[in-house]
Amino acid sequence: MDKIRVIGGRKLSGNVTISGAKNAALPLMVASMLTADRLVLENVPDLADIKTMGDLLTTHGCKIDSLEKKNSLNQTLPKELSLQADRIDNATAGYDLVSRMRASILVLGPLLARIGSARVSLPGGCAIGTRPIDIHLSGLSQMGAEISLVDGYIEASVPTKLRGANISLPFPSVGATENLMMAAVLASGETRIKNAAREPEVVDLSKCLLKMGANISGIGSDDLIIEGKNILHGARHQVIPDRIEAGTYAMAAAITGGSINIVGADSDHLELPLEMLIRSGVTVSNTQDGINIAATRPIEATDISTNIYPGFPTDLQAQAMALMTIAKGTSAVTESIFENRFMHVPELARLGANISVKGGVAVVRGVEQLKGARLMATDLRASSSLVIAGLAAEGETVIDRVYHIDRGYERIEEKLSKIGAYITRETAS
Ligand code: EPZ
DSSP states (O other): OOEEEEEOOOOOEEEEEOOBOHHHHHHHHHHGGGOSSOEEEEEEOOOHHHHHHHHHHHHTTOEEEEEEEEOTTOOEEEEEEEEEOSSOOOOEEOHHHHHHOGGGGGGHHHHHHHHSEEEEEOOOOBTTBOOOOHHHHHHHHHTTOEEEEETTEEEEEOSSOOBOOEEEOSSOOHHHHHHHHHHHTTSBSEEEEETOOOOHHHHHHHHHHHHTTOEEESTTSSEEEEEOOSOOOOEEEEOOBOHHHHHHHHHHHHHHTOEEEEETOOGGGGHHHHHHHHHTTOEEEEETTEEEEEOOSOOBOOOEEBOSTTSBOGGGHHHHHHHHTTSBSEEEEEOOSOTTOOTHHHHHHHTTOEEEEETTEEEEEOOSOOBOOEEEOOSHHHHHHHHHHHHHSBSEEEEEOTHHHHTTOTTHHHHHHHTTOEEEEEOOO
16 A cells, blocks of 8 residues: 655645546536436546546446546646446446445436436445435435335336425535436426535536536525426536645645645635634735635634535545644634544644544644654545645654545645655555
């Protein structure tokens, strides 16, 4: 297994370019199953999860071509994916792929909408929680799907066609909103999804579906109305920038006392994280091509509470906590979305961080200096928080199991090296 080695103490400076958003690209890839035409996606990030989703869609019969693009200087540009499911010849999503990536559950709605049946492995939990899919299943049942659980698989079918329904989500689940929206665009009649998720990645999917001929109103709100169509057609769509990657680099610059330009980031998608950075003494300014982050003063402790969008994103909680470990004062970090998203705490403690957890709140008392140590990555965002802390720690930090980080960060050691970090990857022989 690969390791990442970081020598701390260097200020980050320069430009870092943000890739396309993983959590937008994944549902967008699945949307290709809703039409027999070709869907072309631009600005697709080069990530392990994107490859896994490609493998899954291929098992369903989707043909996928990846177009490497270069500019006039022969520099690699973001990938363009061409996806075409002219027919679906397999309704089963197997355990091996689904257990590797929870987002696989998103094929459920499109399979039912396109061919009226689906057999999808239960995703199982993951490091950050049990992550049930009850909201997905109850919405699809209200649309006429007959669903049973057999030997760890969801077996779903609809005798004729999914029908529009009036669905109120008990929680604005991102995945459930995406699954139900993709089911509704081909259902007969009108579907209303109340208490829908409003994350930018959900909005990006809605906009792509509109380009494919879907009829959706209320985009960006928590109240979506979808008029089902008989068929959808192909489209070309550019994936939005990854707000979580951008926020991660912002926290990395802040903890090193550096100053960087985050090129391609959309500050509208990062309001609360940027407000939190300003509260902690960081200078944040919009530039014509992104966001400038400059940490010219000591970091002040400030409280963080995760929430649904537009609240502070749970996917930046671990990274913000890493920053608070060296802040002046005490910060309370409250995680309200997932029940077990503090796996980074014991690892940060190995660097000398002073954190005590009680229920969903981690109290972080800032320390003068972190000291490098050997660490273990546990989940995607926790891994990036360990890298951030390692950038500030004295001496060397080695992080094992970095396959977690490769799921959601494109070439992280290359991008960090380019802005001054001393970071290398050791590929296990
Ligand atoms: C998406 O996961 C993201 N993943 C997650 O990012 C992100 O943390 C999460 O949304 C919250 O913003 C992708 O988009 C691929 P949810 P998702 O359904 O859709 C509970 C990353 O690091 N819930 O909004 O699975 C659930 O247990 C990943 O990139 C139910 O109870 O999130 C959780 O507590 C991690 N029943 C809460 O809702 C359900 O049927 C939020 O889950 C569904 C969810």
